Amino acid sequence: MKTITCGELVPGCDYKARADTEADVLSKVSEHVRTAHPEIEMTPKMVEKVKSKIHEEPHSSAGQ
Numbered sequence: 001m002k003t004i005t006c007g008e009l010v011p012g013c014d015y016k017a018r019a020d021t022e023a024d025v026l027s028k029v030s031e032h033v034r035t036a037h038p039e040i041e042m043t044p045k046m047v048e049k050v051k052s053k054i055h056e057e058p059h060s061s062a063g064q
């Protein structure tokens with residue numbers, strides 16, 4: 001499971017995205033940035049920055 005906290009990119013934002021793959025997290029956070037932070041351009045450089053903030057979260061055994 002991959003997770004990202006938008007606040008690591010945009011201070012003050014508490015949006016979090018989680019998905020099974022990095023690509024899915026990226027697409028979720030891109031969608032969020034488009035709607036919540038229209039001033040931020042998802043340039044290749046920004047995408048690299050986003051990728052660097054993606055964390056690996058171990059699958060929890062509870063509820064599976």
Ligand SMILES: [Zn+2]
Pocket residue numbers: 006007010013014015032033036037
């Ligand atoms: Zn945000």
